[in-house]
Amino acid sequence: MPGDKLPTEAALAERFGVNRHTVRHGLSALVKEGLVRTRRGAGVFVAATPTDYPIGKRVRFHENLIAAGRKPEKRVLQVEERSATGGEAKALLVDEGDPICAYHGLSLSDGQPIAIFESLFPLTRLPGFTGALSETSSVTEALRMAGVSDYTRATTRLTAVRASVTQALHLQVSEGDPLLRSTGVNVDEAKTPIEYGRTWFAGDRVILTFEEP
Amino acid sequence: MPGDKLPTEAALAERFGVNRHTVRHGLSALVKEGLVRTRRGAGVFVAATPTDYPIGKRVRFHENLIAAGRKPEKRVLQVEERSATGGEAKALLVDEGDPICAYHGLSLSDGQPIAIFESLFPLTRLPGFTGALSETSSVTEALRMAGVSDYTRATTRLTAVRASVTQALHLQVSEGDPLLRSTGVNVDEAKTPIEYGRTWFAGDRVILTFEEP
DNA sequence: TTTAATTTGTGCGTATGTATT
DNA sequence: AAATACATACGCACAAATTAA
Numbered sequence: 001m002p003g004d005k006l007p008t009e010a011a012l013a014e015r016f017g018v019n020r021h022t023v024r025h026g027l028s029a030l031v032k033e034g035l036v037r038t039r040r041g042a043g044v045f046v047a048a049t050p051t052d053y054p055i056g057k058r059v060r061f062h063e064n065l066i067a068a069g070r071k072p073e074k075r076v077l078q079v080e081e082r083s084a085t086g087g088e089a090k091a092l093l094v095d096e097g098d099p100i101c102a103y104h105g106l107s108l109s110d111g112q113p114i115a116i117f118e119s120l121f122p123l124t125r126l127p128g129f130t131g132a133l134s135e136t137s138s139v140t141e142a143l144r145m146a147g148v149s150d151y152t153r154a155t156t157r158l159t160a161v162r163a164s165v166t167q168a169l170h171l172q173v174s175e176g177d178p179l180l181r182s183t184g185v186n187v188d189e190a191k192t193p194i195e196y197g198r199t200w201f202a203g204d205r206v207i208l209t210f211e212e213p
Numbered sequence: 214m215p216g217d218k219l220p221t222e223a224a225l226a227e228r229f230g231v232n233r234h235t236v237r238h239g240l241s242a243l244v245k246e247g248l249v250r251t252r253r254g255a256g257v258f259v260a261a262t263p264t265d266y267p268i269g270k271r272v273r274f275h276e277n278l279i280a281a282g283r284k285p286e287k288r289v290l291q292v293e294e295r296s297a298t299g300g301e302a303k304a305l306l307v308d309e310g311d312p313i314c315a316y317h318g319l320s321l322s323d324g325q326p327i328a329i330f331e332s333l334f335p336l337t338r339l340p341g342f343t344g345a346l347s348e349t350s351s352v353t354e355a356l357r358m359a360g361v362s363d364y365t366r367a368t369t370r371l372t373a374v375r376a377s378v379t380q381a382l383h384l385q386v387s388e389g390d391p392l393l394r395s396t397g398v399n400v401d402e403a404k405t406p407i408e409y410g411r412t413w414f415a416g417d418r419v420i421l422t423f424e425e426p
Numbered sequence: 427t428t429t430a431a432t433t434t435g436t437g438c439g440t441a442t443g444t445a446t447t
Numbered sequence: 448a449a450a451t452a453c454a455t456a457c458g459c460a461c462a463a464a465t466t467a468a
Contacts (some may be wrong), residue, residue: 008434009434010433020458024434040465041432041434041464041465145433157422160373160416161373178392179373179391182371201372208370209367209370220428221452237453237454253453254452255451257452
């Protein structure tokens, strides 16, 4: 099982009657293949296979993970109402200073953090959204309560960045580790932006997939 | 210079005042990067090219850059014929050991390197492709000469990784900098794979955008 | 909070096997 | 056949990070 701890190198060496160096040599091969992960002072652990995460018109993070046989989990870090900055307003097609709901969170799969995200919702179009989100803790449900029955992803922008200290902390990776940054806008049926989100995926835990039909 | 022989491990160990194990550990890293090649009983030699090292390609890349007002450029690093490894064969739906054409290169925009790529073409389906590629230096044209009039991208997989030494060298970034890795398969009109490619984009120079119409 | 034990990471020394020259 | 050189393995020691007492 991913996350399980292997016997210590010394134990494996004794078990198979070989030197610890030999065990380490074998383990290094597994590390190179990405099957296990080592942590100095802690041990060797079975690596979680990178989660394939299909991107498309309808991105439903939880549903995708469930379909992949994972146990997804979402952890809310912060929900606040504030006014939109210039860039945020531009993406959401609202005016700078308009009220928005900022939703910070952490996504996990099988207990392992795989992404942190910030979602911004224009409150001018979604009255009562913040309260609904607090109650349901489901974005889709809260949007429905705010009058948006369906939404689709209009744009996706991807690049690779280094993990900052706080990002590394939340994602349980090392500072400077590569992250996949996704920026996107979701729109309602009238093509009006109703969410502007940024997501940072741990590079070694997620693979985004695009399938052309 | 390629082909030159390095001092023996023992000599290097004495020269730097370290143990031979340490030298071997360092050399193994160079071997992994494809910079040197070892021959038991003979010595360690500078590799002719950074061979067998993952790199990839992205379709319509040039067109996108041109549309953005850039001056794209493609630089061929290496073209060789070799046999497919297990993973490559699986992606191309051929048998392990079947002949393929490996095409390594560097993509630049306005003179700045933005991506390195490795494209693999199954020669069992594309007779004479290598020669055609050498003549035309255009993948699309070479494919047409090999009998493929049109092709489309079937899958795209994206994740973030750290730049290796050689990748950093080609892309003119620092070792460990975040790269956006794209893996994809192109298929012909009969949905048969005709190209398996990997591309590494410099994270701070490229943003991939996906727009849903 | 501090300390101690545990565990991986790194390095040195040595010996033996195997391929090349 | 002999010397050279890489490949593999064992044993020991210590550093660095983690974990538990």
